[in-house]
Amino acid sequence: MIVVMKPNATAEMVQAMVKRVEEMGLKAHVIVGEERTVIAAAGVKRDGHQAELESCDEVEKIVPIIASYKVASKETKPEPTVVQIRDLKIGGSHVGVIAGPCSVESEEQILQVARQVKAAGATGLRGGAFKPRTSPYSFQGMKEEGLKLLALAREETGLAVVTEVMTPEHVDMLCQYADVLQIGARNMQNYHLLQAVGETRTPVLLKRGPSASIEEFLLAAEYILDQGNQQVMLCERGVRTFETHTRFTLPLATVPYLHERTHLPVVIDPSHGTGIASLVPPMCAAAIAAGCDGLILEVHPDPSRAMSDGAQSLTPEVFADTMETCRKVAAAIGKELG
Amino acid sequence: MIVVMKPNATAEMVQAMVKRVEEMGLKAHVIVGEERTVIAAAGVKRDGHQAELESCDEVEKIVPIIASYKVASKETKPEPTVVQIRDLKIGGSHVGVIAGPCSVESEEQILQVARQVKAAGATGLRGGAFKPRTSPYSFQGMKEEGLKLLALAREETGLAVVTEVMTPEHVDMLCQYADVLQIGARNMQNYHLLQAVGETRTPVLLKRGPSASIEEFLLAAEYILDQGNQQVMLCERGVRTFETHTRFTLPLATVPYLHERTHLPVVIDPSHGTGIASLVPPMCAAAIAAGCDGLILEVHPDPSRAMSDGAQSLTPEVFADTMETCRKVAAAIGKELG
Amino acid sequence: MIVVMKPNATAEMVQAMVKRVEEMGLKAHVIVGEERTVIAAAGVKRDGHQAELESCDEVEKIVPIIASYKVASKETKPEPTVVQIRDLKIGGSHVGVIAGPCSVESEEQILQVARQVKAAGATGLRGGAFKPRTSPYSFQGMKEEGLKLLALAREETGLAVVTEVMTPEHVDMLCQYADVLQIGARNMQNYHLLQAVGETRTPVLLKRGPSASIEEFLLAAEYILDQGNQQVMLCERGVRTFETHTRFTLPLATVPYLHERTHLPVVIDPSHGTGIASLVPPMCAAAIAAGCDGLILEVHPDPSRAMSDGAQSLTPEVFADTMETCRKVAAAIGKELG
């Protein structure tokens, strides 16, 4: 960490700061510049060191040098993590596709869409049973009944079931039905929930919060990894910006940026990332070209009758066409879809 | 709600849409404009109506007319809600001040700071016992031990205790020690937690998420109100924007904007809103001039030794001076501090 | 436009508003809903109508129905505009590639890089002669001398020259040397400059401002089109958000979104959009998969010696590899590169 002293800092202040840094067990190097003196503090930092120095009057700012995530870091594990459950394979040269409705609505609906997405090449089935909704007056999902229907659809199609868990006390129940536990964007920093899924050995799909920095995102993953669950997928689903023509702004540069820093696979959600069905197919192709390891998509047999997120859901026909294009784009960059 | 048809919508499409709107139990009014036909749908909407119409091909967009929060709305209850616990009074012509350290660190620390903020005029004591931290490797708080120290400080000073609850299973325990339950910004949309505090009758300080819209903020409050707990305070603590020179961007226009829409009191947190101690005093004065009902501030006996948030904590001396100025500003707009 | 009355608006207020709308030459339709009365105003609006009604006390808000850009709109001209200058072809099934250094630095540099990008398949040459720089103390470009070198490079390679114009008084001079006039992001709403390039018949590459909405972007293009210059290319180069790990956030959904609304071609700038050379190749592939009509890229013979933007410039070797991948991705979606 680099301690930048204020321009008017005296030699005494600099000496006092050096002493303080050394009391922390760190090695201090003083560099006197034209306009500022900086002190480089080398060694193993403890939590709080930065904040402590930052609040000293004679310090202008502290510049941290090293990222604070460890287990998620590529420096810890250079080879990419591949998550595989049933036929769903996310990571390496495989681009896995998870598709299905926003919410499980009925046995007929979920079985129908499961067959349709399977036929088009998906290997994972998404579907919400516990739904986090902005308004308390909105449909909150079919709950455990919905989970049973997802398990039924898995039985028939073999698709891996991906569904959201909203609170620590549901984790055990969810693990009985789901192949992948999804942590929604609203819960990215719900640390008790992260620790609870970290204690299981069920793979986790962790969605980025709409205003989370990449470091916060990786540190949220770190909460799960730190409990021993290594099967974590990072999901970019769009960030909140001044743009209102799309539901969120989908920054695909997240894909190569994360690949440079972490071994965890990166999944893209163009349905939430755009909020508009007609923009989803080109953004699926773009996500694959950017190098993503998986897609998660909303598909509904009749989007205009969906109980939630209809505006961003693909019809099964459009989904099948999209898969066709995506397969070609994946091949163009040397990868395989599904 | 207003249904805007696409420019190429035929008369048949318009008729089909009118039929659909009427099937929803709504009254349809067709308005043929120069370039678009719009259909105004009047009546009581059900959840899902908007999404259903939005996903029809011939519809360009849906424009909702009415806000979706009800109990929080000033239309439901025009007179302002005043929250009073012990000497802490938030709302009406009173500006309550809650001050204290980011984290409870020791008996000595919390008692000392409680006495100091009480002496300067605070009526509430803040202090974290369960700390949500971005990194799993950071200090996570003294937990129940910290709660006991807060209760001890209350016993000695009479200050109302405000502390954060992070997960539904802790709500009962927290209620034994706290006068106000704080929901942190990261948990603003942790709906199980909102419902759990809604089931208590302990007042709640709900912090705005860093990228939450005002409507999402009020709907989060609605989750609490809907469970029967009417003692909800809204806390603006800054939003995440492109600005990096401050920790967050603190939008004080939130205060009068909320006052026009909701009866719930509005508290400002300039410590998190700026992240820089030297900016806190002027922003306290500004928040009061903007009409806020309360302040929540970080004060630490020795900020440079704080275990968290030292850079944004005031010393007790600066806090006392700030209170002095705030008292004058409150008087200038006809309000009373403390 | 839809006039939403406040909940407490009386019948008299509604009548007065209807009268006012009719005085504007518009037809008023009153729709009485459960909680609000709205008045739909149909007919040809004049500038100022919306603002006028918006500021009436009894009005809650005005909802405009129709976009304000006309000439840029697909409704005005459904078939896509293709811009062609020399071998550079942007639009339709062609993806044109404009490459070159941030700044023209010397004859040797610009000739060398022109040959290299030409060899790899580019058909346009970028290079700044007049450089808008954040600091007045930074290198401001070689000015007219730089333009002459660009013309020389064109003579040798046949590449179309794309270069930035910063002020109206330079437009004539620039037109003597350039094939395409670039309007930089900082000048997207420099209306005198837009009008000045609109008066020429030289094609224009208009960069989106870092916080411009899509409507503002299209209205800036409208300033050019309105002067009679129909050869306008829209360039997305990233928007400013809370993300700091990339220089800007590059929202590729802009591509299909614009294609649904305007006939103008869309060019992507992944160099500025990311600011990091290693992220540029995957974002080029992603931009093409998203359906863009062109790319503009920074390439420098020795990025570490570049006088500006070195960190985001590709080496000629990486550029050639990138073109190779992009060619395959373009083919995968039925398009042709170059």
Place this chain on the structure above:
Amino acid sequence: MIVVMKPNATAEMVQAMVKRVEEMGLKAHVIVGEERTVIAAAGVKRDGHQAELESCDEVEKIVPIIASYKVASKETKPEPTVVQIRDLKIGGSHVGVIAGPCSVESEEQILQVARQVKAAGATGLRGGAFKPRTSPYSFQGMKEEGLKLLALAREETGLAVVTEVMTPEHVDMLCQYADVLQIGARNMQNYHLLQAVGETRTPVLLKRGPSASIEEFLLAAEYILDQGNQQVMLCERGVRTFETHTRFTLPLATVPYLHERTHLPVVIDPSHGTGIASLVPPMCAAAIAAGCDGLILEVHPDPSRAMSDGAQSLTPEVFADTMETCRKVAAAIGKELG
């Protein structure tokens, strides 16, 4: 500047980098940490040094230590700059108030409003004659005719005239009529315009661009100062964020933050900062409490008939009340209004 090497950088790479830094005329200090080696480069940097090192493969990042603005810096001139023209006094213990319509619309309108704002205590008169408008089809101002009316209003009332200049070729003409040249937010980085007003000795009100960082804002001021014009006022008028309930997000922490860094006075524009007339009075009070040196406000004799910005304009009556409150708030913090 601090050069952070990649974790896998070898001793040879570090040595090569030291050599390179020394070739730049800088002194290199190598600090070997637990996980990274960093090189502190002390001495006078030239433009391009940072970019050059940043683009070297073995470098992870460059951390600049010193701000790049000089003349605007408080380190260059510690005492605050006070701008005084006629009775308008901005800076020091005076809070100047500039009020008037968005656009000059007629002799009657501008004279009436000038008298009204003067009576309420304003010392500056704003009014647009050349109007930058998002759409080419909107009213573009009365141009020179408008300037003459402003001069007439000044003659009658003695108010200092503040009006916008949009292009370098208008600067001379504007100087004949205006006391203060306003640079609008859209033109904050129109460098030719900044230089042109920098060559005059007429005071300049420079508005912050809606997504400009504080450093970019100060460097824009630096373009003016660098030409010799020292009379620059910085105007915060709101930034563009995800918030849509207000026109922009008005970050008042800008005021004390700028005061810590620059001697230039800071003016707040709550009209554009909120876009909603009812939010303007509390934000005026808040801006003064935050320590601003001036206010610029839109006031119109009949906002609902304004040709632009009616929704955010105060009536003369509300303006007079607002001044009353502001006077008290200014007194509460030891300042004087007007």
